[in-house]
Amino acid sequence: MEELVDSGIEDIILVTKWDKKTLEDHFDQSAELEHSLEESKKLKLLHDIKKISSMANFIYVRQKGPYGNGTPVLSAASIVKDEPFVFAWGDDLVHSKTPFTKKLIENYYRNNAPVIGVQQVPRDDVSKYGIVKLKHGTRQMEHVVEKPTIENAPSNLAQFGRMILTPEIVEILQKTKLGKGGELWVTDAISEYVRGGGVFMVEEVEDGKWLTTGDPLNYLKAMVDYALVRDDIGADFRKHLKGLAL
Template identity: 45%
Template sequence: MIKKAIFPAAGLGTRFLPATKAQPKEMLPVVDKPIIQYAVEEAVNSGIDEIIIVTGRNKRAIEDHFDISFELEYFLQKKGELDLLKQVREISELATVYYIRQKEPLGLGHAVLVTKELVKNEPFAVILSDDLIVSDVPCIKQMIEIYERYKCSVIAVEKVPREEVKNYGVIAGKEIDDGIYQVTDLVEKPLIEEAPSDLAIVGRYILTPGIFYMLEKVKPGRGGEIQLTDGLKLLLEKEAIYAYEFKGKRYDTGSKLGFLIASVELALKREGLGEQFREYLKSLRLD
């Protein structure tokens, strides 16, 4: 069983400056919930009960969010705001949460590598909260089912327009079942004409502990960063890796446009808010 999930959250969030100058990007709210909470809830709803958040400087707000807030709970109790009190308590009771510092932002591979002693010798999930995925069955739960079938690393992929492959890691592989591919190669941000497919890697992974030994061998690239894709390429020489075209809708909340789209679409689905918001949008005159 997959019981641990890593959440890299040490990035500087430069695409959202100045909003992220003094608060973590992961704490920006989509409707009324921080981006990272959606991802943690996905993990918990997939059966994961140990959350490892890789943080950096100025990320204290993430720790406070998943901690107990005695003053706030007392205030809500005193005012009789029991529904809000329930919501606040549920956040601190979601799972066991551990924090570890990535002292320098040295790439996704390095963020995974610093968790080696916490994960130990067992398979684990990696979830990038920028990719907010809405689905009937949680995306990570879908991937755990694939892992249980093959007992190998599984990476989430989705088809993207050919002109966008340069923004992603891309796989080459053979489809062996509906939406399941045995990976033969991985290419980080290829040129359009050199991309092996239109299947882009997105922010969900189930990894075997062998990835740690491969990441220790990876030579740092541009900016001294250790890329997870490079570690996966080395792992592929030793173990099979599968890619899974997950069922659900992904919002790239790491971009301003994706963040706005997610905010609008999730607000429209929110009970007690969606109907009024829809009527407001209909009333807009877009000149």
């Protein structure tokens, strides 16, 4: 959320399911908790709690439709209407000096075209991600393949969950059939858009790295990376790691 807010985003639509009520509560104002912190003179915590609820205008939408990363887009389409918008996946983090969403926005206005975040991955890992092929000599997408085999991967450039989409892509997604695994893939709509002559740019992470938290190992790696740069615990945590008998 901090990345989005630091990039100038004011309205954030959270697409949730029935079991994500705690997520909605996290960004809501809690008068009872604030009063308790004030009474106990825990003013730093009180400031942090108030900051969360006032970061942005949060709008909550329940996800409806088939499983897949394209469904949240359709669930929020009636709110977004005819405007371009940032689509961010909650389990993808970008640890960088400049907010990565800000770089996407700059790319969008520079090229007047939708754009997606990409990062190079080891060749052995291409089957885990959507892999992008670029048009020769450009930063423009030629096509994207969702979770290809190593042999069929067009590159080692993986897309991840930061992109700016347009109403044209939403319209295509509304007509897109279920793809691999019986899921609705936003990459299928992007591929159709590109095949039809649409320009779709990529923005590579240059001053940091993309961290996925979709599995236990990568989740732990991301938490370690973020803990090491925290002002309050970073130095002690680094000392602890160095002292481990590994």
